[in-house]
Structures are given as C-alpha cells and as structure tokens.
Amino acid sequence: MSTVTTAPTASTASTVTPSPGRPTRPGPPAPAGAREPAPGGRFVARAAAVTAVLTAAGSFFGLVRDQTIAHLFGAGSDTDAFLVSWTIPEFAATLLIEDAMALVLVPAFSLALSRRAASAARPDGTEGGGDASAGADDPVRALLAATLPRLLLALAGTAGVAALLAPHLVDVLAPGLADPALAVECTRLTALTVLGFGTAGYFSAALRAHRSFVPPATIYLSYNLVVIAAMLTLYARWGVRAAAFGVAAGSLAMVLVQLPAFRRHLSAGASGTERTARTERTARTGRPRWRRERTVRHGGGRRTGPSAAAALVGGAVLAPVAVFALSRQSQVLVERFLASELPPGAISHLNYAQKIAQLPMTFSLLLCTVTFPLVARAMADGRPERARRRVERDLLLAAVVVLLGAAYVIAYAPQIVELLFQRGAFGAGDTAATASVMRVYAVGLLGHCLAGALVRPFFSTSRPTWYPAGAMAVGLLLTVAAGALAAPRWGVHGIAAANAVGITTTALLLLGGLRTRVLPIRVGAVTAGLGRLVLAAAVAGAAGWAAAPLLPSPLPTALAGGVIVPAAFTGAALAVRAPEVPQLLTAVTRRFRHVR
Known part of the structure; x- marks a missing residue:
C-alpha cells in the first residue's frame, strides 16, 4: 500500500484561492528559505512500512495478551471486573496517546519546527517582523519547557484522584457488576496508567513531529510484553489483579522505550543545519543572534514565536480535542454500562469481539499516523493544497485496508475466534457468542477508520474548532439511544450495532x-470512491462466507480465506473501477519486478 503513497514535492505547492464558504489558509506562508521539501514517497513508504511492522508486532502480542487473559481467567465475573478497571487505560490511551495528545502536540511541534527553520533561513535571524536583538529562545525547546512540566504535574494529580475515587467509578461504570470490590482493586492499579500513558503520548507526538517514527511504534509492543510477563508470573498469587498490575507496569515501559530518542531529538536543541546557519550569521555580524520573536503572525493573530506554538497546547485548542476524544471513547462506557445488566460474560464477549474486529482499523490508520505530521507541517507553512491532496489520498488508501479487513472478519469470524481464544476457560459457547458480535462490529469499521482519519486535518490548524466534538456528540447520542432500545431485545448484538450506527454518523458529519x-477536499469524488470500495468489500465478504464451510478445521479455512477474500476484493474493485486499487497493483508489480 505505502509504495504508491507519494507526497507532493516543493515545486508542486500551489495555493488555493478561497471562495465563499470555503476554508481559508491558516496564515501567510513562511519565508521561502524556511520551506523544506516535502518528504517524498519513499520516505513515507519506509516510515509507514516500519511503523506497520512494529505495530503488527505490538498487535500480535496484544492478541497474545488477550489470549492469556482468556486462557487464565475465561469470560466470567473476574474477567468482567478487570475489564471494568481497564476502562481507565482505554480512556487514557485514547486521550493521551492515540487522539487528543497527538492531535494537539503534533501541530504545536510542527509549528515550532517551522518557526525554527524560518529563523535559521533568515540572514539576520529575524522572522515576520521579529526583533532579532531581543534575547533568544529556540521555539521547540521553549514549547517543551512551557508544556511538559505542567503536563506531568496534571497527570500525576489525575492518577491519584482516579485511584482515590475508584469505588465511585466502578459504581458508575458498571452498576450491575457481580464483584465490585475486585474491580475497585484493579482500578486503583490501572489508574497509574494516566501518568504513564500521558508521558508516553507526549514523547510520541514530539518524536513524530520530528519525523522519528520507530520509537513511537514500539510502545504497544513493549506494553503488551510487560502485561503478559506480569500475568504469567503473578496470576497464581494475585489472580486477575496480576493483569491490572501488568497494565500499570506496561505504561512505564512505553515511556522508557522512547526516552533515549526523545532526549536525543529535543534536548539537543537545533539541528546541525540550523546551527550552521547561526554560525554563518555570527561570522557576518560578530555576535550570535538568538532571538525572541515578538510579532510572528500565525492563524490570523499576533503572537511571539515560541509562545505561538505553546498557545496550540492551551485550553482553547485542547478543550475541543479532549471533548472529541472523550466522547469517542465514551462509546465503550455505553457498551459496558448496558452490558452490565446482561448475563455474566457479556462484557467479556464484547471486549474480545471489539479487540479483534478493530485490528483492520488500526492498520488502516497507520498511514495517517505517518502523514499527519506532514499535513500539520503543510498547514503550518501555509500550503493547504498539499495538505488536501495528502488527506484525499490517505482516506482512500485507509478505506482499502479497513474494508478488506472487515470483509475477512465478517466471512471468517468463527474460525478467527476459535484459533485465537478457544482454549482453557474460554469454551465453544464463548467462541460462538464472540464471533457473532464481531461480525456486527465489523460493519462499523469503515466509520471508525474515517472518523480517525478525518479528525486529524481538523486539528492541524492553529484555530480551535468544536465541530469534531459536536459531530462525535451526535454519534454518541445515537449510540446511547440505539443501544438502550436494542440491548433488551438483541443483547450484545444490539449494543454492537448501536456502536456502528453512531460512529458511521460521526464519520459522515x-x-x-x-x-x-478546513480543506477544500472533493467530497463527491471521495464519496464515490468509498462507495466503490464498499461494493468490492461486500463481494469479497460474500465470497469468503460461501467458501468458509468447504474446509473442516479452522486453520486451513482461515488461511484459505487469506487468499480468497483479497482475490475477490481485487477483482471486484477492478470491475467497478475503484480508486487506488489499480495503482496499488501497479506499484506491487513494479516492486516485484525490481526485486527479481
């Protein structure tokens, strides 16, 4: 997929003339010398490939983690208690790693890097009317100093409050839980992840803005390895509490694996190129000119250079991002709240089904994770046309991956669940229940993928916007209403269907x-392309479902599906002229010939 993902070069960076009702650029372009060439397709492909491999390893061990939980604890009341406590890590991961932290900090660091590059390119060390003679702060280091200490203090305080209020949290999250005392103990352990995940998320966002993708891609691998080790070592003594302890320890591992790269990229100050530029200015003027930009214009306002980036982490920008992330993750709260009134094991079946079904969505967003810093930098440099092309390409490529995965999940859900989980305390009845729920979840995977991809450009500018939070609120209300109506009649299947309806509505909005x-994307062209890909996925899913009963055992059936579904998807996509698929085939063929 990533081999055809080409980023526009500097020579193609034309601007868009705003029209009535269309978005305007976030600010005037930076000086010509500050504009770095956009990373080419090979850089994006390599970064996406490395991220994909490491994320795949993390996801694999995530499955091993879930298999270990299923094997050791099954799908009963103890597992339900642990999964309620896992609500805090899930919220923390969404808010502090996957969504809010990245959506706020990647644009902030991108702007700081843009200002740093502009300063290095100016022969007199000034930018945008700044005063070169006034003392000097590197924008990146100034942003770090203004945000990280306060963040750590806030995270530590929040973790302490969550541990203190654990009994009340359990009562609110799952009022019908069979063993609330166990859930409270586990919640007090998992509350520590607020500090660990928040610090890891800060490091990840900063490193990605610096185009360093390997350390952030390793965080879930290290996290899952620590969780597995803790369970295997401590379960005989602590029971399911060992899993909660492992989650807390795993969050610390996320920080440690990124710490060396973080110190290397952010503690060292400016890059070699920028230091060379300052050396040249010193030779010309007789003294170094570290400046404190006083009047940099960005996003229609006048702010100091270093504080312009720090302002992107302020409350006005952070609040809508946090509300969006919390609203999105609240779908899990709704599911567990409704499922707590169903027979024991309902929460566990929903959890296992969701973990597997969302794997295609996770991999589909890998490209967006790599290109988000590029989109944010293009917006910071005043190049919305480059950002538009990147976003349109990413949407369709992500849809190819998620729809192909959804077709496979729908066709082979029983075989997948049996292979992954049916052992130990997890029996055939649990497999059947989980597989049926997983198929319903898969219907909403495109909505989850699009929501994750579309929200990034909204927060790539310096202007706060509440629109994504409003769109997510509408989707959440639909999830609540549909789930409350469907759960009494259809149980966990009704809850999963409500999730799909809510997130798909949000994606459309x-x-x-x-x-x-934000960006003048061609909605008609994107929608038409998505429609063709959905049709191809429907054909592939039907073909796989029809072929699944032909083989008796789950392993050969699942392996055969790995050939049948992609082949049917490719053939149907070519027949309906779905976008991106012909280009993908051409790129793969070219690469294969080159290797030979």
Missing part, C-alpha cells in the same frame, strides 16, 4: 464538515 471548515 466529519467528511461533510472538513470541506467547508
């Missing part, structure tokens, strides 16, 4: 709002 508020 984000797609329509992106064009009018």
Whole structure:
C-alpha cells in the first residue's frame, strides 16, 4: 500500500484561492528559505512500512495478551471486573496517546519546527517582523519547557484522584457488576496508567513531529510484553489483579522505550543545519543572534514565536480535542454500562469481539499516523493544497485496508475466534457468542477508520474548532439511544450495532464538515470512491462466507480465506473501477519486478 503513497514535492505547492464558504489558509506562508521539501514517497513508504511492522508486532502480542487473559481467567465475573478497571487505560490511551495528545502536540511541534527553520533561513535571524536583538529562545525547546512540566504535574494529580475515587467509578461504570470490590482493586492499579500513558503520548507526538517514527511504534509492543510477563508470573498469587498490575507496569515501559530518542531529538536543541546557519550569521555580524520573536503572525493573530506554538497546547485548542476524544471513547462506557445488566460474560464477549474486529482499523490508520505530521507541517507553512491532496489520498488508501479487513472478519469470524481464544476457560459457547458480535462490529469499521482519519486535518490548524466534538456528540447520542432500545431485545448484538450506527454518523458529519471548515477536499469524488470500495468489500465478504464451510478445521479455512477474500476484493474493485486499487497493483508489480 505505502509504495504508491507519494507526497507532493516543493515545486508542486500551489495555493488555493478561497471562495465563499470555503476554508481559508491558516496564515501567510513562511519565508521561502524556511520551506523544506516535502518528504517524498519513499520516505513515507519506509516510515509507514516500519511503523506497520512494529505495530503488527505490538498487535500480535496484544492478541497474545488477550489470549492469556482468556486462557487464565475465561469470560466470567473476574474477567468482567478487570475489564471494568481497564476502562481507565482505554480512556487514557485514547486521550493521551492515540487522539487528543497527538492531535494537539503534533501541530504545536510542527509549528515550532517551522518557526525554527524560518529563523535559521533568515540572514539576520529575524522572522515576520521579529526583533532579532531581543534575547533568544529556540521555539521547540521553549514549547517543551512551557508544556511538559505542567503536563506531568496534571497527570500525576489525575492518577491519584482516579485511584482515590475508584469505588465511585466502578459504581458508575458498571452498576450491575457481580464483584465490585475486585474491580475497585484493579482500578486503583490501572489508574497509574494516566501518568504513564500521558508521558508516553507526549514523547510520541514530539518524536513524530520530528519525523522519528520507530520509537513511537514500539510502545504497544513493549506494553503488551510487560502485561503478559506480569500475568504469567503473578496470576497464581494475585489472580486477575496480576493483569491490572501488568497494565500499570506496561505504561512505564512505553515511556522508557522512547526516552533515549526523545532526549536525543529535543534536548539537543537545533539541528546541525540550523546551527550552521547561526554560525554563518555570527561570522557576518560578530555576535550570535538568538532571538525572541515578538510579532510572528500565525492563524490570523499576533503572537511571539515560541509562545505561538505553546498557545496550540492551551485550553482553547485542547478543550475541543479532549471533548472529541472523550466522547469517542465514551462509546465503550455505553457498551459496558448496558452490558452490565446482561448475563455474566457479556462484557467479556464484547471486549474480545471489539479487540479483534478493530485490528483492520488500526492498520488502516497507520498511514495517517505517518502523514499527519506532514499535513500539520503543510498547514503550518501555509500550503493547504498539499495538505488536501495528502488527506484525499490517505482516506482512500485507509478505506482499502479497513474494508478488506472487515470483509475477512465478517466471512471468517468463527474460525478467527476459535484459533485465537478457544482454549482453557474460554469454551465453544464463548467462541460462538464472540464471533457473532464481531461480525456486527465489523460493519462499523469503515466509520471508525474515517472518523480517525478525518479528525486529524481538523486539528492541524492553529484555530480551535468544536465541530469534531459536536459531530462525535451526535454519534454518541445515537449510540446511547440505539443501544438502550436494542440491548433488551438483541443483547450484545444490539449494543454492537448501536456502536456502528453512531460512529458511521460521526464519520459522515466529519467528511461533510472538513470541506467547508478546513480543506477544500472533493467530497463527491471521495464519496464515490468509498462507495466503490464498499461494493468490492461486500463481494469479497460474500465470497469468503460461501467458501468458509468447504474446509473442516479452522486453520486451513482461515488461511484459505487469506487468499480468497483479497482475490475477490481485487477483482471486484477492478470491475467497478475503484480508486487506488489499480495503482496499488501497479506499484506491487513494479516492486516485484525490481526485486527479481
């Protein structure tokens, strides 16, 4: 997939003339010398490939982690208690790693890097009317000093409050839980992840803005390895509490694996190129000119250079991002709240089904994770046309991956669950229940993928926007209403269907709002392309479902499906002229010939 993902070069960076009702650029372009060439397709492909491999390893051990939980604890009341306590890590991961922290800090660091590059390119060390004679702060280091200490203090305080209020949290999250005392103990352990995940998320965002993708991609690998080790070592003595302890220890491992790269990239100050530029200015003027930009214009306002980036982490920008992330993750709260009134094991079946079904969505967003810093940098440099092309390409490529995965999950859900989980305390009845729920979840995977991809450009500018939070609130309300109506009649299947309805509605609202508020994307072309890909996925899923009963055992059936579903998807996509698929085939063929 990533081999055809080419980023525009500097020579193609034309601008868009705003029209009534269309978004305007976030600010005037930076000086010509500050504009770095956009990373080419090979850089994006390599970064996406490395990220994909490491994420795949993390996801594999995530499955091993879930298999270990299923094997040791089954799908009963103890597992339900642990999964309620896992709500805090899930919220923390979404808010502090996957969504809010990245959506706020990647644009902030991108702006700081843009200002640093602009300063290095100016012969007199000034930028945008700044005063070169006034003392000097590197924008990146100034942003670090203004945000990291306060963040660590806030995270530590929040973790302490969550541990203190654990009994009340359990009562709110799962009022019908069979063993609330066990859930409280586990919750007090998992509350420590607020500090660990928050620090890891800060490091990840900063490193990605610096185009360092390997350390952030290793965090879930290290996390899952620590969780597995803790369970295997301590379960005989602590029971399911060992899993909660492992989650807390794993969050610390996320920080440690990134710490060396973080110190290397951010503690060293400016790059060699920028130091060379300052040396040249010193030779010309007789003294170094570290400046404190006083009047840099960005996003329509006048702010100091270092504080311009720090302002992107302020409350006005952070609040809508946090509300969006919390609203999105609240779908899990709704599911567990409704499922707590169902027979024991319902929460566990929903959890296992969701973990497997969302794997295609996770891999589909890998490309967006790599290109988000590029989109944010393009917006910071005043190049919305480059950002538009990147976003449109990413949406369709992500849809190819998630729809192919959804077709496979729908066709081979029983075989997948049996292979992964049916052993120990997890029996055939649990397999059947989990597989049926997983198929319902898979219907909403495209919505999850699009919501994750579309929200990134909304927060790539310096202007705070509440539109994504509003769109997510509408989707959440639909999830609550549909789930409350469907759960009494259809149980966990009704809850999963409500999730799909809510997130798909949010994705549609984000797609329509992106064009009018941020980037002039071609909604009609994107929608038509997505429709063709959905049709191809439906054909592939039907073909796989029809072929699944032909083989008796789950392993050969699942392996055969790995050939049948992609082949049917490719053939159907070519027949309906779905976008991106022909280019992908051409790129793969070219690469294969080159290797030979």
